[in-house]
């Protein structure tokens with residue numbers, strides 16, 4: 371997935387303008403209540419697009435604003451223990467080889483945890499298909515988020531929080 375044109379029409383869920391940092395955090399926060407064990411969210415976008423900002427909004431909505439959510443640039447993964455599941459925030463920018471991702475323990479995380487993955491392209495073909503993709507593009511002064519997933523589950527769940535078909 372490199373640009374919006376690459377998203378098949380049936381996979382498109384929503385496109386949202388994120389005019390400021392709070393809007394990026396807010397999108398993360400909206401997703402927090404619908405997450406469940408085994409969910410995988412791939413966060414696409416250039417350096418500085420706002421991927422960690424969205425992840426921070428999500429984690430803090432689930433755990434409180436006092437929780438520090440550092441960018442796991444060097445550790446590659448930061449794990450948050452929530453009541454119903456562990457949340458894995460990954461930043462794979464520095465992953466040298468796609469195979470190395472297994473050393474982090476992602477196989478178990480993909481089944482039992484909720485995975486938020488920055489730089490998911492670094493995993494190559496190991497990135498699971500049953501995932502929600504969120505692409506963040508820089509626009510004049512803000513960002514644009516595009517949500518997509520294969521038809522089914524994610525479309526239904528995002529409809530429940532008013533995101534299916536949303537366009538702004």
Ligand SMILES: Nc1ncnc2c1ncn2[C@@H]1O[C@H](COP(=O)(O)OP(=O)(O)OP(=O)(O)O)[C@@H](O)[C@H]1O
Nearest residue numbers: 388389390391394417418419420421422423512513
């Ligand atoms: N909607 C927005 N409008 C303007 N600035 C934003 C928006 N969302 C996030 N930012 C800002 O963009 C900057 C980079 O954000 P962030 O660190 O989340 O990017 P990233 O995609 O995680 O980058 P990296 O690829 O380096 O991990 C931050 O200063 C953040 O406050």
Ligand SMILES: [Mg+2]
Nearest residue numbers: 421422441488
């Ligand atoms: Mg980041």
